[in-house]
Amino acid sequence: MSSTFQGRRLPNPDEEVFDQGLGFDLGTLMGRRNVLRAFGVGAVALGLAACSDSSSSTSSASTSSTATTSSGEIPDETAGPYPGDGSNGPDVLEQSGIVRSDIRSSFGDASGTAEGVPMSLELTIKDLANGGAAFAGVAVYVWHCDRAGLYSMYSEGVTEENYLRGVQIADDAGKVSFTSIFPACYTGRWPHIHFEVYPTEADITDSTKAIATSQVALPKDVCDVVYKETGYEASVTNLAQVTLDNDNVFGDDSGASQLGTATGDVSSGYAVSLSVGVDTRTTPTAGAAPAGGGGEPGGTPPSGAPGGGGPGGTPPSGAPGGGGPGGTPPSGAPPA
Structure with missing residues (x-):
């Protein structure tokens, strides 16, 4: 030796x-x-x-973190034909009083209130261009249909209402919170909530300044419970005809990064939350719906709700469409 x-x-x-x-x-x-x-x-x-015996897992964790930073941006989705942001007819964002947290009732000259199972929504906006830091100060506009599948400002019977629409400014933690009601499921679309993110409150009057446009998908187990309640009867049948896999918005990835987390019950209401990554280094592409079915192109809301028939649905008589007042939304655009 x-x-x-x-x-x-x-x-x-x-x-x-x-x-x-x-x-x-x-x-x-x-x-x-x-x-x-x-x-x-x-x-x-x-x-x-x-x-290290765990070298492979250490490497995977690092890769996962990198992937989250580079691909954690919320997918851009269509705003649908009923945004109410001035891009397709009515503009609620020009109205005094739109910055509010409780969006259940109409404001201004309107006085209607949307009935349904209580729901709160909390979105946490992250600034991916700044390492995922809280995106404080951005303005977030939220809107969705009521328990009958109707959109205020557009749908027959509620064109004079502006409920279930509102703006909040993100706090230092990047959070915005809204008090609302659980939306319906209408034919061809998975239950969802729309939102747009603007750099500042001053930018909300110009829809072209939105830095992100997307949708929150609602969990099926909660939808199944809510839709047993009075007023949601049509949603039971409609939900049975669509899945996250074949929805024409969430279908490309089954809503992997858009599926909200929900807790609560029908009596006290549900709290829905979602983390939203926004990357100002990328160019917004809102308006393009991913491939995927949903019964008919764009889906058809229930009778009396917006849409119906062709791609994206045709707004009710007198409601604005894609080509002009009263027209049909652009081809391929799903309903809101």
């Missing part, structure tokens, strides 16, 4: 290297540390990873 190890004389040459005593072991350890110092911190990390 050699009487040296790495150029150092062995105190007990007849014994194995690991039986040379504490003094020899400490000297070996310090020598290794000096070598690693020479290579820098990167070499230390590499050495530790190479020696």
